[in-house]
Amino acid sequence: MKLDSKLSSILHLLLHMAQSERPMTSEALAACLQGSSPVVVRRTLAGLREAGFVSSERGHGGGWVLACNLKTVTLRDVYDAVGAPTVFAIGHRSDNPACLVEQAVNQALSGALQEAQALLVQRLGRVTLADLAADFNRRFDAHPHARSHHAHHHLPE
Secondary structure: OOOOOHHHHHHHHHHHHHHOOOOEOHHHHHHHOOOOOHHHHHHHHHHHHHOOOEEEEOOOOOEEEEOOOOOOOEHHHHHHHOOOOOOOOOOOOOOOOOOHHHHHHHHHHHHHHHHHHHHHHHHHOOOEHHHHHHHHHHHHHHOOOHHHHOOOOOOOO
16 A cells, blocks of 8 residues: 655655755755656645745746745644645445444444544644754754765754
């Protein structure tokens, strides 16, 4: 089963944009994701633009920039902006089963999945983009050779 990495990819892009001192092109952002394409980046960031988290300008010197405060935007905000994707691949065999056994199974699974999703979404609401930036900065500082192997520098927190 292929995992949905859209939220992870978007968070990655947002932190790259936070690090950059100038707008980043879709091509540059796609390179940050290794194996992604500029078209996918543009489609992905379009939803974040509508939510007010990023903005873009066309033409020479244009590109994508953050339009939000890292300290106030939570991972939940970004999760919601990308359409609150389904967290689990587990589901019912049939949504409206006639079988009483399957009804009991669906009830048990539904309750457990709803509780697990609520817990995850609650946790996402407690982590800001600034928290991610601070974690990256700690990791960067802890690795003495990071500068030679990683194209990043400190992120604003």
